[in-house]
Each structure stands twice: as structure tokens, then as C-alpha cells.
Amino acid sequence: MNEMKKELIAPCGMNCRLCIGYQREKNKCAGCRNEIDIRYVTKGSISCIIINCPEIKKSKSGFCFECEKMPCRRLKQLDKRYKTKYHMSMLENLNYIKEHGIDEFLANEELRWRCPNCGNIVSVHRTTCLKCNEQVK
Numbered sequence: 705m706n707e708m709k710k711e712l713i714a715p716c717g718m719n720c721r722l723c724i725g726y727q728r729e730k731n732k733c734a735g736c737r738n739e740i741d742i743r744y745v746t747k748g749s750i751s752c753i754i755i756n757c758p759e760i761k762k763s764k765s766g767f768c769f770e771c772e773k774m775p776c777r778r779l780k781q782l783d784k785r786y787k788t789k790y791h792m793s794m795l796e797n798l799n800y801i802k803e804h805g806i807d808e809f810l811a812n813e814e815l816r817w818r819c820p821n822c823g824n825i826v827s828v829h830r831t832t833c834l835k836c837n838e839q840v841k
Contacts, residue, residue, distance in 0.1 A: 708810040716754045717797035722828040753778045769802040
């Protein structure tokens with residue numbers, strides 16, 4: 705039942721599996737690291753400062769935690785917005801991945817973001833499950 709995948713964790717620490725853009729049926733986004741099919745890459749992904757950062761392209765892990773400028777201004781802004789609006793932190797995600805590894809992070813995400821009613825993965829951008837409409841946050 706493992707629905708969390710390494711390739712769905714963006715360089716900034718966002719779990720694209722939780723994004724409404726990834727979960728929706730119409731105009732579905734394939735995630736920030738999608739390099740296979742350009743039809744499923746959103747305008748936001750193409751123009752993202754973080755994805756296009758030259759430091760990310762040089763890093764072994766592909767995550768911002770390797771950068772000496774971490775957290776940069778853009779990452780701080782993104783983290784603040786997500787903490788305020790969605791109660792999720794990109795910086796906490798990145799630090800967790802750095803300290804515990806991607807596999808443990810994914811295992812925790814599997815548990816943290818499951819609907820208690822139907823078991824569907826919920827969206828960080830919604831307060832109800834998209835499958836059963838159960839209140840989740």
C-alpha cells in the first residue's frame with residue numbers, strides 16, 4: 705500500500721503526493737521532479753526558482769539541505785506560507801530527510817497523511833479527504 709515515493713519529494717521538501725495538483729483528476733501534475741512527460745508538468749514547476757536553482761542541479765541528493773545557503777529566501781517564504789496555511793513545514797521535512805533518510809521520511813508520511821476513515825492519502829491543501837469527504841485536519 706506504499707503510495708509515497710522518493711521521486712515525489714521535491715527539492716524543497718514538499719511531498720508532491722500530498723499536493724492537490726497531483727491528486728486531482730483534471731489537469732493533473734506529475735510532481736516537481738517529473739522529467740518524463742512534459743504534458744504533466746505545471747507552469748509553477750517549470751518556473752520554480754528552487755527546481756531551477758543551479759545548486760540543486762549540482763547536489764548529490766537533489767535536496768536543498770545540501771546547499772550552504774539553506775534556507776534561502778525563497779525556501780523561507782515557501783515554508784512560512786505552508787506552515788501558516790497548511791500546518792506543514794518544508795524545512796522540517798528537509799531536516800528530517802537529512803537526519804533520518806528518505807525511507808524513514810516516506811514511511812512516516814504514509815502514516816501521517818492517511819484518512820482515518822477510508823485510508824486514502826489526503827491533500828495537504830484540503831481539510832477533507834477527496835475520496836470520502838471526511839474532515840481530516
